[in-house]
Amino acid sequence: MINKISVMVADIDGTLCLKGQNLMPKTREAIQRLHREGVLFGPASGRPFDHRTLKRAEEWGLGFDFDLAIGMNGGELYDAKTDSVEKLHMLKRKDIYDILSFLEGMDLNAIVYVNGYDEIYALRMDDFMRDSINRNHSHVEIGGKEVLSRYDTGKIEVHVNGAYKEQFLNAVNANASDHWTITKTFEIADHITYEFQDPRVNKGLALRMFSERHHIPLSEFIAFGDMENDIGLLKEAGWGVCLINGAEETKAVAQAVTEYSVFEDGVGNYLFDHWFNK
Numbered sequence: 329m330i331n332k333i334s335v336m337v338a339d340i341d342g343t344l345c346l347k348g349q350n351l352m353p354k355t356r357e358a359i360q361r362l363h364r365e366g367v368l369f370g371p372a373s374g375r376p377f378d379h380r381t382l383k384r385a386e387e388w389g390l391g392f393d394f395d396l397a398i399g400m401n402g403g404e405l406y407d408a409k410t411d412s413v414e415k416l417h418m419l420k421r422k423d424i425y426d427i428l429s430f431l432e433g434m435d436l437n438a439i440v441y442v443n444g445y446d447e448i449y450a451l452r453m454d455d456f457m458r459d460s461i462n463r464n465h466s467h468v469e470i471g472g473k474e475v476l477s478r479y480d481t482g483k484i485e486v487h488v489n490g491a492y493k494e495q496f497l498n499a500v501n502a503n504a505s506d507h508w509t510i511t512k513t514f515e516i517a518d519h520i521t522y523e524f525q526d527p528r529v530n531k532g533l534a535l536r537m538f539s540e541r542h543h544i545p546l547s548e549f550i551a552f553g554d555m556e557n558d559i560g561l562l563k564e565a566g567w568g569v570c571l572i573n574g575a576e577e578t579k580a581v582a583q584a585v586t587e588y589s590v591f592e593d594g595v596g597n598y599l600f601d602h603w604f605n606k
Contacts, residue, residue: 329584329602330567334548335368337398337535337561340384341514342554342590343571344371351388354596361604363392368544370396370406372531374513374523374557376482377404377413378444380464396538400441400482401511401523401557402531405538416533417526418480423507427484427524428473430503435492439485440476449476456487484524490517511557512575523557530560552595553578569598 341347377399397406445464514521551565554574562568570582573589588594
């Protein structure tokens with residue numbers, strides 16, 4: 329464990345809480361205690377950054393606003409001090425078109441976020457898109473690759489039926505490019521989410537930018553994550569912690585793995601056991 333914590337950054341779904349759920353008691357208490365002691369706090373998500381991200385602090389009952397927030401797997405950095413959002417290394421329209429071209433004909437949905445959750449382009453309407461409309465009041469436009477490649481974007485989010493995983497990965501490998509990289513961000517038996525982004529983008533990139541901007545050494549950052557898109561975050565932070573329910577690839581790069589899962593208040597228990605009560 330590091331000797332000093334100045335900044336705590338954590339992934340949301342599968343790390344701080346279950347998808348769409350609130351923080352568990354110990355996790356909330358630990359974050360509040362760190363913040364009272366002067367530690368900056370913010371989420372690091374694969375989701376696009378918008379006002380909904382900032383509203384999470386209130387929904388979670390933290391009693392303070394986020395000091396920073398990382399969105400789009402590191403493609404967006406929000407800094408509360410300047411109240412500004414910086415977008416980093418977006419996918420170019422031609423790359424979006426090319427990716428969607430070699431995925432054509434497969435049983436999948438591809439999603440491009442044009443303006444946070446307010447404006448979304450997708451290949452088809454499905455339960456995920458209907459949920460976004462109901463929950464986020466999103467405007468969703470359905471169209472082909474010509475529609476989805478109208479603008480540069482932070483990422484292409486692709487939802488693949490588990491039965492077609494091998495077919496999808498074969499197509500990806502056959503069309504490998506220096507212009508994009510792919511990361512798996514979610515997987516259950518019949519649903520896998522992959523995300524295409526510029527190769528320079530990862531959550532660690534945004535973390536490093538925040539560190540340099542505020543002259544806070546990365547050695548004083550603690551980060552929590554669970555999936556492959558958290559690897560950059562955990563590698564850059566002075567102390568990177570993977571949830572025990574996380575991916576094996578992510579555990580392999582972490583300095584520590586929690587004893588408790590996200591279902592068991594993993595982040596809160598880890599901070600009390602290894603920091604407050606060390």
